[in-house]
Amino acid sequence: MNGARVEFRGLRRRFGSTVALDGLDLTVEPGELLALLGPSGCGKTTALRCLAGFEQPDEGEILVDGADITRVPANRRDAGMVFQSYSLFPNLNARDNVGFGLRVRKVPAAKRHARAQELLELVGLPSVGDRYPHQLSGGQQQRVALARALALEPRVLLLDEPLSALDAKVRVTLREEIRRLQLSLGITTIFVTHDQEEALSMADRVAVLRAGRLEQVADPATLYDRPATPFVAEFVGAMNHLPGVLSGDRVTVLGQTLPVEGQPPASAEADVLVRPEAVLVTPDAEGGGIVMVSSFRGSTTRLRIRLGDGTEVLADVPGHDSARFAPGTAVRVGLVERPVLVSARTETGATPAVPEPDVV
Amino acid sequence: MPLLAFVVIVFGVPMLVLLGGTFTKEGTFSTANLTESLQGAYLTALIGSVKISALVAVLGGVLGTILAQAVVTSRFRALREAVLTASGVLANFGGVPLAFAWIATLGNSGVVTTTLGLGEHGWSLYNFWGLTLVYLYFSIPLQVLTVVPALDGLRPQWREAAQNNGASTWQFWRYVGVPVLTPALLGGVVLLFGGAFAAYATAQAMVGSTVPLVTLKIADALSGNVLIGHENVALALSLDMIVIAGLVMAVYLPLQRRSARWLR
Numbered sequence: 001m002n003g004a005r006v007e008f009r010g011l012r013r014r015f016g017s018t019v020a021l022d023g024l025d026l027t028v029e030p031g032e033l034l035a036l037l038g039p040s041g042c043g044k045t046t047a048l049r050c051l052a053g054f055e056q057p058d059e060g061e062i063l064v065d066g067a068d069i070t071r072v073p074a075n076r077r078d079a080g081m082v083f084q085s086y087s088l089f090p091n092l093n094a095r096d097n098v099g100f101g102l103r104v105r106k107v108p109a110a111k112r113h114a115r116a117q118e119l120l121e122l123v124g125l126p127s128v129g130d131r132y133p134h135q136l137s138g139g140q141q142q143r144v145a146l147a148r149a150l151a152l153e154p155r156v157l158l159l160d161e162p163l164s165a166l167d168a169k170v171r172v173t174l175r176e177e178i179r180r181l182q183l184s185l186g187i188t189t190i191f192v193t194h195d196q197e198e199a200l201s202m203a204d205r206v207a208v209l210r211a212g213r214l215e216q217v218a219d220p221a222t223l224y225d226r227p228a229t230p231f232v233a234e235f236v237g238a239m240n241h242l243p244g245v246l247s248g249d250r251v252t253v254l255g256q257t258l259p260v261e262g263q264p265p266a267s268a269e270a271d272v273l274v275r276p277e278a279v280l281v282t283p284d285a286e287g288g289g290i291v292m293v294s295s296f297r298g299s300t301t302r303l304r305i306r307l308g309d310g311t312e313v314l315a316d317v318p319g320h321d322s323a324r325f326a327p328g329t330a331v332r333v334g335l336v337e338r339p340v341l342v343s344a345r346t347e348t349g350a351t352p353a354v355p356e357p358d359v360v
Numbered sequence: 361m362p363l364l365a366f367v368v369i370v371f372g373v374p375m376l377v378l379l380g381g382t383f384t385k386e387g388t389f390s391t392a393n394l395t396e397s398l399q400g401a402y403l404t405a406l407i408g409s410v411k412i413s414a415l416v417a418v419l420g421g422v423l424g425t426i427l428a429q430a431v432v433t434s435r436f437r438a439l440r441e442a443v444l445t446a447s448g449v450l451a452n453f454g455g456v457p458l459a460f461a462w463i464a465t466l467g468n469s470g471v472v473t474t475t476l477g478l479g480e481h482g483w484s485l486y487n488f489w490g491l492t493l494v495y496l497y498f499s500i501p502l503q504v505l506t507v508v509p510a511l512d513g514l515r516p517q518w519r520e521a522a523q524n525n526g527a528s529t530w531q532f533w534r535y536v537g538v539p540v541l542t543p544a545l546l547g548g549v550v551l552l553f554g555g556a557f558a559a560y561a562t563a564q565a566m567v568g569s570t571v572p573l574v575t576l577k578i579a580d581a582l583s584g585n586v587l588i589g590h591e592n593v594a595l596a597l598s599l600d601m602i603v604i605a606g607l608v609m610a611v612y613l614p615l616q617r618r619s620a621r622w623l624r
Binding site for chain 2: 052053056073074075076079080081083084086087088089090091092100103104145148149151152155165207
């Protein structure tokens with residue numbers, strides 16, 4: 001198998017008064033795994049379904065290796081798809097599910113079964129061929145669905161939140177396997193998810209969508225460290241909104257002056273966006289901050305700290321330091337010296353972007 | 361326990377009476393009633409009943425399923441509600457009132473018959489096909505009610521997954537849709553067969569003895585209109601009906617059990 005180049009050009013799709021896609025322009029390189037990430041209703045699934053042929057865009061084109069496939073029927077597209085869940089045919093066993101596409105193409109039974117068995121082995125399920133979907137676990141069902149999607153050797157693989165219905169442990173295992181398979185087959189893969197951790201850990205590049213438009217497309221590290229917009233900054237990872245005062249290309253925040261990343265807003269007063277891991281915390285009786293909540297997460301502990309002026313800050317410290325930062329501990333808060341993203345001041349600017357309901 | 365008592369009283373006791381009467385002739389054990397019930401006019405009536413019931417079951421099953429699919433895929437919610445409500449009413453419309461509704465409409469002096477002059481073209485409601493038409497009138501809505509929930513249960517992902525694997529609409533129905541729907545379709549067909557097989561009042565009011573049906577023969581034998589002393593033959597005919605219904609269920613149940621597993 002080898003991957004195809006996929007291009008979305010000015011794609012628009014409207015459902016009644018709701019605009020699902022609002023001029024989406026995006027190119028997926030051959031052999032790349034691209035994650036479409038965004039909140040519910042941002043258009044990521046609609047884009048995938050347009051590519052699969054289950055939705056017709058109102059405007060725009062979809063090109064695969066330069067060929068316009070926008071009006072090609074779904075059953076004649078060279079794309080395999082794995083759905084969210086429950087997509088295996090309940091009346092066929094795993095082997096026949098995998099071999100379904102070959103059966104439709106009138107491939108002889110012996111050849112079909114051999115190919116299905118090969119694919120079941122590829123997804124790590126060599127001995128479930130005779131089982132029906134209701135006899136398989138959720139993770140096994142999605143592996144079989146993956147094998148079925150690969151059976152016709154498509155040049156594009158579409159994954160529509162295939163892990164969302166699985167429990168956490170299976171989800172992690174399966175996403176690693178999908179990535180391994182994708183790399184070994186070199187198949188262009190588009191992966192829709194609303195789970196940022198999934199997107200960042202699996203994809204070569206992540207495209208963040210908002211209200212049917214592309215907000216940013218970049219490799220995971222760039223997306224996390226250099227978010228192009230405040231929306232991306234807030235959506236990917238946890239983010240503090242701290243009140244700051246702009247002065248040219250620098251901003252003063254929590255008593256420190258830091259360089260501004262990108263274009264600063266016009267007003268002098270602004271929100272400074274800072275990741276919890278970029279917040280430095282040291283125990284200090286005179287520091288002016290109090291740990292309100294300490295949430296142990298294994299390798300790290302997330303602290304919610306209230307400063308003297310009422311501002312709340314999220315900070316990540318090493319997990320083994322959790323005892324030093326028990327709720328009620330007085331602390332001093334500083335920021336790592338590096339450029340920060342700044343956005344126009346919001347009314348709720350003094351509170352963290354991501355609420356932390358879990359309490360130790 | 362109360363259920364068991366109910367079943368014993370309502371089904372067990374009549375069954376014992378039926379069996380006792382069937383195998384009794386002039387006070388002694390005999391299979392003569394059963395033999396008689398499978399000969400001559402009785403056999404013709406039995407075959408007639410099976411024929412009309414099978415025809416109504418198959419035609420009603422197919423037409424009802426097509427109508428149900430049209431309703432399920434319709435974008436108009438009101439149409440769906442209207443059809444389902446009408447089906448609920450019409451599926452329970454039977455007996456003498458149904459017969460008279462049809463006689464008044466398409467009987468020899470019916471409104472439609474006289475208006476369109478159908479009589480001059482050889483039209484008659486009082487034959488096998490006329491009775492089939494009237495039975496379909498309540499059988500199609502019954503099939504709609506049986507199949508709509510199953511059609512609603514067909515997941516859109518199955519159709520899309522089939523398309524994604526290169527299947528046409530026909531191939532989806534052949535390999536996935538119809539096999540998955542088999543329990544509901546068969547259940548509906550069995551129900552339709554049973555409804556037509558056991559129908560009596562509509563046929564009695566419409567065709568009398570023009571169309572030979574086993575239910576009409578049982579009534580004749582019991583009421584002694586033609587012959588007296590044939591009450592036990594009526595019981596034997598009832599036993600024949602039970603055996604036929606049992607045979608239909610014997611085909612249906614294993615198929616249903618196999619298909620039901622898929623949807624767990």
